[in-house]
Amino acid sequence: MKADHHPLEPRREELEHWLAVLSKFALDEVDALASGPAVGTVGRAGLDIADAVSQPIGEQPLTGGVEAVTDLLRQASSATFIPPSPGYFAYVPGTGLFASALADLVSGALNRFTGISTAAPALCRLEADVIDWLARECGYGETSGGVLLSGSSLANLSAVITAREEHFAADGDYRRAVTYASGQAHHCVEKAIRMAGLPPANVRRVAIDSEYRLDPEDLAAQVRADRAAGLQPFLVVASAGTTNTGALDPLPAIADVCEAESLWFHVDGAYGGAFVLCDEGRRLLAGMERADSIALDPHKGLFLPFGTGCLLVRDAEKLRNAHSAGAHYLRDLDALDRSREAPSPAMYGPELSRSYRGLRLWLPLMLHGAAAFREALAEKLRLAWRFHAGLLRLIESGVPLECVAPPHLSTIPFRLVRGASEALADWNARNAALIERINAQKRVYLSSTSLPVADGEAVTLRVCVLGARTHADHVDQSLADLATAVG
Numbered sequence: 001m002k003a004d005h006h007p008l009e010p011r012r013e014e015l016e017h018w019l020a021v022l023s024k025f026a027l028d029e030v031d032a033l034a035s036g037p038a039v040g041t042v043g044r045a046g047l048d049i050a051d052a053v054s055q056p057i058g059e060q061p062l063t064g065g066v067e068a069v070t071d072l073l074r075q076a077s078s079a080t081f082i083p084p085s086p087g088y089f090a091y092v093p094g095t096g097l098f099a100s101a102l103a104d105l106v107s108g109a110l111n112r113f114t115g116i117s118t119a120a121p122a123l124c125r126l127e128a129d130v131i132d133w134l135a136r137e138c139g140y141g142e143t144s145g146g147v148l149l150s151g152s153s154l155a156n157l158s159a160v161i162t163a164r165e166e167h168f169a170a171d172g173d174y175r176r177a178v179t180y181a182s183g184q185a186h187h188c189v190e191k192a193i194r195m196a197g198l199p200p201a202n203v204r205r206v207a208i209d210s211e212y213r214l215d216p217e218d219l220a221a222q223v224r225a226d227r228a229a230g231l232q233p234f235l236v237v238a239s240a241g242t243t244n245t246g247a248l249d250p251l252p253a254i255a256d257v258c259e260a261e262s263l264w265f266h267v268d269g270a271y272g273g274a275f276v277l278c279d280e281g282r283r284l285l286a287g288m289e290r291a292d293s294i295a296l297d298p299h300k301g302l303f304l305p306f307g308t309g310c311l312l313v314r315d316a317e318k319l320r321n322a323h324s325a326g327a328h329y330l331r332d333l334d335a336l337d338r339s340r341e342a343p344s345p346a347m348y349g350p351e352l353s354r355s356y357r358g359l360r361l362w363l364p365l366m367l368h369g370a371a372a373f374r375e376a377l378a379e380k381l382r383l384a385w386r387f388h389a390g391l392l393r394l395i396e397s398g399v400p401l402e403c404v405a406p407p408h409l410s411t412i413p414f415r416l417v418r419g420a421s422e423a424l425a426d427w428n429a430r431n432a433a434l435i436e437r438i439n440a441q442k443r444v445y446l447s448s449t450s451l452p453v454a455d456g457e458a459v460t461l462r463v464c465v466l467g468a469r470t471h472a473d474h475v476d477q478s479l480a481d482l483a484t485a486v487g
């Protein structure tokens with residue numbers, strides 16, 4: 001090896017070659033989505049692929065160079081669910097806009113430090129611009145602020161901590177703190193309560209209505225009862241689209257309770273919050289602007305790659321109070337003129353060094369324009385109703401299915417009708433077999449959940465329409481495959 005050879009600094013021609021090979025691979029994968037399966041090789045065969053690609057970490061580069069590396073990646077990515085597929089209706093689909101992937105490439109290559117805005121004021125300003133834009137779209141005013149995090153698990157955690165600091169900062173005694181959410185809230189809410197050092201036993205399960213929405217009257221009654229018992233109600237978490245059924249909690253009525261009882265009102269809009277960008281969604285989400293904080297996931301509703309969540313807080317100072325901290329070794333940054341700075345992400349969230357997430361949002365917004373996002377979201381709402389209408393047509397034609405709830409946003413829960421004296425286990429087995437038959441065709445991919453019924457939990461299928469590449473023909477395909485699978 002020559003004395004001036006530094007293996008971590010390849011020559012430009014080599015980098016260009018890597019880039020060409022890897023970007024061709026990425027583009028081929030994206031191109032294949034339109035005609036490829038909605039799910040890859042998973043289960044036991046997927047584990048075989050995992051064994052085949054697993055390599056010892058060698059002291060020298062992999063033999064075969066970037067081509068061999070890409071081949072391993074191609075195999076590994078064949079053994080997956082495919083959330084960006086147009087036929088993927090499972091869980092919450094994730095599109096992974098290519099413009100955002102380019103943002104990752106650029107920000108990784110630039111690798112500027114964007115934790116403290118003094119170190120990159122203009123890059124931080126671009127990030128602040130997209131956060132401000134999202135806040136205005138959600139109906140928040142000038143005093144609001146926010147932070148981009150990895151997803152809504154962290155956004156909900158930071159919201160819980162902000163609410164906790166607001167209510168209990170003085171003595172740090174959280175033993176009597178009570179949180180309220182419906183049993184349909186995402187499990188990360190309870191996880192956040194635990195991680196925030198709040199008592200999990202004091203999480204109240206508020207009753208739900210027949211469409212799985214939180215019941216505000218039960219909420220008010222439980223808050224009154226807890227206060228009477230000497231406890232300290234402080235936080236209500238409502239869902240703007242539950243993961244299970246897409247249920248949209250009645251935000252205005254919940255806001256009324258929170259106002260009357262001086263409770264922090266947090267909206268988990270991880271899945272549904274971004275619908276605020278289109279006219280119909282804004283109408284549906286009325287009341288969200290009254291929340292103290294809103295979590296929403298650009299990696300869901302704004303079609304970005306996984307790893308982009310957002311927390312917005314009506315009063316940015318409260319978010320800052322809960323997250324800001326200083327360090328001696330940051331004194332050079334503190335000493336610089338801060339008067340015209342964008343907010344420092346590190347002061348509004350748990351991370352210091354972080355990926356430059358702002359570019360993941362900013363670049364697609366600059367390249368596509370906001371209108372493209374609004375139109376795509378409006379389309380997803382229409383597609384959900386298209387699926388719903390198709391489902392009702394199947395039911396009218398005698399197919400033994402039931403629609404469990406109409407779409408509040410873009411998710412539709414449904415299942416086979418239970419037989420007159422059918423045991424719960426048998427009914428559940430029939431629904432589990434149904435989803436297997438639908439998914440085995442690989443044109444569409446659905447997931448199931450379980451929902452409370454009188455004698456337990458009923459396996460329920462669900463279609464969640466949120467892929468940017470999903471259009472009417474894919475919804476029609478899902479209905480056709482459902483009809484075939486029911487038989």
Ligand SMILES: Cc1ncc(COP(=O)(O)O)c(C=O)c1O
Pocket residue numbers: 092150151152153154186188239241242243268269270271297309
């Ligand atoms: C309603 C809801 N809240 C929170 C989360 C957790 O978000 P993340 O996976 O981005 O951490 C999800 C994820 O699907 C969700 O649907």
